[in-house]
Amino acid sequence: MSDDLPVFDLNGFVPYQVSVVAHDLSQGLADDYRRRFGITIPEWRVLVNVGYSDKVSVRDIQKRVRLEKSKVSRAATRLEAAGYLTKRIDPDDRRLLHLELTDKGRALLAEIVPIAKAYQERLTRVLGPDMAALRRSLDILMTARDL
Structure with missing residues (x-):
C-alpha cells in the first residue's frame, strides 16, 4: 500500500x-435456473418483466433492469427463438419492439417464480428482522435521483 494515497476502506x-x-445474490439464483432451464440472468430479467408488465418494449426493460440495450435485445432474441416470447413492432413507432409471453413462456415463468420466491425466503431467514430495514433502504436508493 502506498503512503501517498488517502485512507480508504474499500470493504466498508x-x-x-x-x-x-x-x-x-443474482449469481446464486442464476446458477439454479441456468442448470434447470438453460436461461441466463438477462433472459430471466426479460422474461419476468414481460410476464409482469401490461405492455413492455425492449427499451422499457432496458431502463427498468439497467442492462445495455444490446443485452436485452440478445436475451429477447434467444427467448423468442426458444419459443418463450414473441416480438411485435409498434405500429406507431417502428423503433419499438413489444414483447409478449407465449404459452410456453408463461409455463416457464410459472416454474421459475416459485424458485425465486424460495430463494428470497432463504434470504429473509438469513436476515431475519433486518430484512424489513434492507427493503426500506433499497426502496429509498432505487428511487433516489441525486446521489
Missing part, C-alpha cells in the same frame, strides 16, 4: 458492498 464502501452482494 457501500457502493462496493452493494455491488458485490447484488452479484452474489
